[in-house]
Amino acid sequence: MPASVTTPKRPRTKLEKQARLDQILAILDQVFPNVTCALYHSNPWELLVATILSAQCTDERVNMVTPGLFAKYPAIEDFAVATPEALGKDVYSTGFYNNKAKNIIAAAKRILKEYKGQIPNTIEALLTIPGAARKTANVVLGTAFGIASGVVVDTHVSRISQRLDLTRETDPVKIERDLVKLLPQSRWIQFSHQLIHHGRGHCTARSPKCHSCPLNSICYAKDKNA
Ligand code: SF4
Numbered sequence: 001m002p003a004s005v006t007t008p009k010r011p012r013t014k015l016e017k018q019a020r021l022d023q024i025l026a027i028l029d030q031v032f033p034n035v036t037c038a039l040y041h042s043n044p045w046e047l048l049v050a051t052i053l054s055a056q057c058t059d060e061r062v063n064m065v066t067p068g069l070f071a072k073y074p075a076i077e078d079f080a081v082a083t084p085e086a087l088g089k090d091v092y093s094t095g096f097y098n099n100k101a102k103n104i105i106a107a108a109k110r111i112l113k114e115y116k117g118q119i120p121n122t123i124e125a126l127l128t129i130p131g132a133a134r135k136t137a138n139v140v141l142g143t144a145f146g147i148a149s150g151v152v153v154d155t156h157v158s159r160i161s162q163r164l165d166l167t168r169e170t171d172p173v174k175i176e177r178d179l180v181k182l183l184p185q186s187r188w189i190q191f192s193h194q195l196i197h198h199g200r201g202h203c204t205a206r207s208p209k210c211h212s213c214p215l216n217s218i219c220y221a222k223d224k225n226a
Pocket residue numbers: 163164202203204208209210213214215216219220221223224225
């Protein structure tokens with residue numbers, strides 16, 4: 001950390017840690033009062049498709065692809081009868097297009113067969129859908145159904161939770177385990193959205209803009225910038 005960076009005192013006691021966490025949450029609420037998922041969608045199925053496409057891809061890129069995609073395949077049945085080659089071409093620019101196309105087609109078939117075309121609204125059922133790991137399942141449950149099943153841990157949430165010392169883990173499943181212990185369940189959905197927005201604005205992977213960060217006074221990240 002550069003010498004000119006102010007390093008706040010680390011909290012030591014349980015009370016100090018709780019007070020710092022409360023402060024972090026209050027600041028996030030103040031800066032990001034009404035943030036939500038940035039992926040374009042108009043129903044739970046579209047959100048599931050968009051979230052599968054967002055793996056290793058930016059939301060901006062996915063949002064360039066999905067309006068045309070959902071116009072070409074308006075219903076889940078249309079995806080179920082698509083060929084991986086044709087769908088792969090349509091989602092090519094999101095990367096890993098072969099796997100994504102196969103997963104989306106398999107997801108559509110499974111949802112039609114097992115769930116009468118309705119997206120299931122439990123984490124256990126969603127985890128059986130091809131292409132839906134914990135992150136995808138939490139996104140769909142949180143954003144489409146308002147169900148706080150866990151904390152969405154993407155690259156922004158991982159990085160910022162580590163920088164804010166809310167976890168020392170690097171594996172997303174373990175980070176989520178730490179965050180659900182730390183945060184009240186009523187905060188699980190919103191917290192992820194807030195960190196994702198903070199990660200796109202101030203707390204970027206490279207050269208975070210710490211000088212103007214609202215969390216600066218309580219952040220003691222090793223890679224803080226002046
Ligand atoms: S931008 Fe800097 S000060 Fe703000 S949370 Fe990230 S590392 Fe900490």
